[in-house]
Amino acid sequence: MNTAQKQHPQNRQQQLSLAVENAGFGTLKHMTHASNLENILKHGLQSHGNRFQQKDISNQTVNDRRSRRDPHFNRSLHDYVPFYFNPRNAMLYKAQNEFDDRIIILGYSPELLLQNEILVTNGNAACDDTLYSKSFNYLFEIDWDMVFSTSWCQGGVYDNERKQKMMSETLIPAPQGIGKHYLRTIYCQTEQIKSIIEKHFSLGHINVVCDASLFF
Template identity: 25%
Template sequence: MVLLLTLPPEQAQIMHFTHIDNMSPILAAGRLVADSAVGERLTTDVGSAAIKASRRAKRVPCPPGGVIADYVPFYYAPRSPMMYRIACDHRDGKPNCYPDGDDPLVYLVSSVDRVHATRLDWVASDGNCAAALTCFSNSLRDLPELVDWPLMRETLWRNTPADQDRMRRRMAELLVHREFPLELVIGYAVRTPAREEQLRQVLRDAGIINAYVGVRPDWYYGFGRGEVRG
């Protein structure tokens, strides 16, 4: 798997993450399905209920339209603000949230050009889809200027006194309408060798032998419960 963000925007890698418990039903279905249609097929839900509700209400202003929850979401970079929230909820033992952190999460990696070549309907955002000032486009020509590509290469994405919009922009997404076929996946990434072997067994059980699985600890936060980092 080519390291992300070294390619031009129209060929950039995109990534969707899900809990490893969800991989067996995903592989059986042969596709990722938008939140508005996934129903009980999601074994372990790592998403925030409030965020999911907002995405079911927020309209997409360009074709094919609908709401954000009608799309399968992909980020352009790892260690997203969403993954940070998941890792922090685990670290802090936050009640009434998914409790297990980012270690069990699996990245499914593809690329913009693979999606575009299949003529799937897609929409790109320039930041957090729930934010009022976020812009959307369904044109490949807009991607170079729409997405803040230098920010996608940064390890730290927090807002600064000089730029209070960094976190929103880091949450830019490629949204694929309704469903995403797994034949467009070019590889998977996990945090540890133990998760790699667990995922390889899930893939073998699904009859998939030669999939690329990379161990990418730098794509994760990996906070322990109650951990304090200096």
């Protein structure tokens, strides 16, 4: 294979693998309350406000703005399942302050990006200046150093642009839910929550990991 072929693989799976490697996010991350896990495993990961949801962790003010329609497929943002590339962002900070160690992060296979009518954004999808793309190749254009910032305060100065970029996301249409065969890892804050999940559920291929570095 020549250099040009390596840089521009023809196979979509190869293209996606290269894009994910370039970005460095591993899995697509969705944060939720631990009480929602049972129904997620049974019925798949659903879009906002579904009938299986036990605990809503969303910010209502931000969520009201997500009733807008996307510029490519004219769907309400609420009709998609949202995933973050960097879950350690402002939404997680608020959710942890409210629900503490009951917040878990679900890591899903990037192969979800091969589905039709997905969206990739360069910031929080609810923000007016966020750009949308309907191709996972947009991953090559995102400023990943900004996305994976450790804080939206730099030198004691609040940086709203950085805060929004840290919430860059992908939106996946899933009218029937996203099945657990795409779920790779459940990230927990404490060994106690990890132990409870492992004892309560038969998880098969799904790993349960205590990774404090993903949380505040």
